[in-house]
Amino acid sequence: MQELDTAGLGSVRVTRQSDTVVILEKDLATEQMVLAMGPQHPSTHGVLKLECLTDGEVITQAEPYLGYLHRCFEKCCENVDYPAVVPYTDRLDYLAGMNSEFAYAITVEKLLDIEIPRRVEFIRVIVAELNRIASHLVAIGTYGIDLGAFTPFLFCFRDREIILGLLEWASGARMLYNYIWVGGLAYDVPADFLKRVKEFVNYFRPKTVELCELLTKNEIFVKRTLGIGIMPADVAINYGWSGPMLRGSGVKWDLRRNDPYSIYPELDFKVPVPDGKDSVIGDCLSRHLVRAWEMDESLKIIEQCIDKIPSAEGFNPRSAIPKRIRPKAGEVYGRAENPRGELGFYIESDGKSTKPVRCKARSSCFVNLSAMKDLSKGQLIPDLVAIIGSIDIVLGEVDR
Amino acid sequence: MEEGKVISQSLQESAAAYSIIHEKFGSAISALDANETMPFFEVIDTSQWTEIALFMRDHPKLKFNYMACLTGVDYPAEEKLGIICNFESLALFNHKLAVKVKCVRDGGSIPSVACVWHTANWHEREAYDMFGMTFTGHPELRRILCPDDWEGYPLRKDYKVQDQYHGIKVPY
Secondary structure: OOOOOOOOOOOEEEEEEOOEEEEEEEOOOOOOEEEEEOOEEHHHOEEOEEEEEEEOOEEEEEEEEOOOOOOOHHHHHHOOOHHHHHHHHHOOOOOOHHHHHHHHHHHHHHHHOOOOOHHHHHHHHHHHHHHHHHHHHHHHHHHHHHOOOOHHHHHHHHHHHHHHHHHHHHHOOOOOOOOEEOOEEOOOOOOOHHHHHHHHHHHHHHHHHHHHHHHHOOHHHHHHHOOOOOOOHHHHHHOOOOOHHHHHOOOOOOHHHHOOOOOHHHOOOOOOOOOOOOOOOOOHHHHHHHHHHHHHHHHHHHHHHHHHOOOOOOOOOOOOOOOOOOOOOEEEEEEEEEOOEEEEEEEEEOOOOOOOOEEEEEOHHHHHHOOHHHHHOOOEHHHHHHHHHHHOOOHHHHHO | OOOOOOOOHHHHHHHHHHHHHHHHHHHHEOOOEOOOOOOEEEEOOHHHHHHHHHHHHHOOOOOOOEEEEEEEEEEOOOOEEEEEEEEEOOOOOOOEEEEEEEEEOOOOEEEOOOOOOOHHHHHHHHHHHHHOOEEEOOOOOOOOOOOOOOOOOOOOOOOOOOOEEOOEEOOO
């Protein structure tokens, strides 16, 4: 082995290739660098700024800065009547408007104490689950893009388009529906709607398998996500995580099961959690897998609802809506399982006004994102992208 | 509570959980408001709030390990600001409780529970951002949704929006 003159280089780490010595690292003076990811960065899924302190490729600290989409949803709510809040809730999580409306509607209904017609409940569940699939398709598709897989994104958006078409047919809008009202629905579903939904379910079931083969079993994708960003279950609970994030950490907790609302207790579906065979429990891949499995469960729920739904004869979707919504004085915290976790509304009513005194939205993404600092410590920069993608944030809901 | 009213199972469990806390802290907390929609009690001696929080989290029969929500509220009639925290014991027990903590409107402060539940970290920052109460012991209390140099606290009932922000007209 030839002698290497390292004078002036400080200590070096070397390797030998056949007979020559190759310098891998020179001990140059290093310093921490501040790297701003965002606010305009495709992998942040919106306008989120991450200020990263990096030591080479390793992130020592990542501080999220939010509020770029803040429009003070809660102040808006205090200035409008109860039914007029519904369109605002659409704009919280704009990828799952139906679910947001659903959460708000059941919260106000808790205060109102009114009986909802059964057909309304079934339609609500059908559209909410359809929207859940659409939302998970975006989450999975864009996650693929984050990690360099372009094709699954196109597959996902092709199928999502069908769901948006169906929801547009029912409500008149593609994303901001204003369909689930407090006490009822804006309209009954169109004739033949349920038939088309059933056709979609049959069409989509093989597609989930295809998507799984294309992305979930893709070796490059697995290598980028397996064992990255692990969150233990107890820390996840302490952080207030919910939805697929919490279930990805192995906690079998689904509000549709554990704090049931609407007709979910009557329906048969599983709450999928990773078993540690395909992924490390709590890592990015687990969270992705939970979303993929949940789509299958949503299809099951939709099928059961179509079979059980009462007929439309003599049905008025607005029959239970009070003429004037003025809940009794009191406070309520109501919540529903959204595609991204627990969306809760705290509503305070003084019993006199037709406007809420206080309406707070507990956003699931906001809470899930707050663990970013812990999750990113010591990770590589490319892994940071994988972690943000797995949290599946919608900045409309984070910033409110 | 009114006599003869049917009390739901979950409310009974919440009341039982409350009595354990009441036994320990006595007059530091108010009586339980046992309504069906959101049973809650108020912390009267706010200096004990962090202790109560730790007790609620760690007592083997309570185990409130999950903070669902922390809401800031303005009570202009009482000249007070407050927070409302919704707790539950995820996957362990069925009880749910909400806790109210209040402070004076001008320059009031509430002990932080960010060290007890991580969830409280960002939520307390949000409450500070929107209402202006401070949280003593919070690791980094600064605005979260509004810019750092924003004037006033938007969710206070008497909030007036500033005219100009860096030369941009604010009211539309």
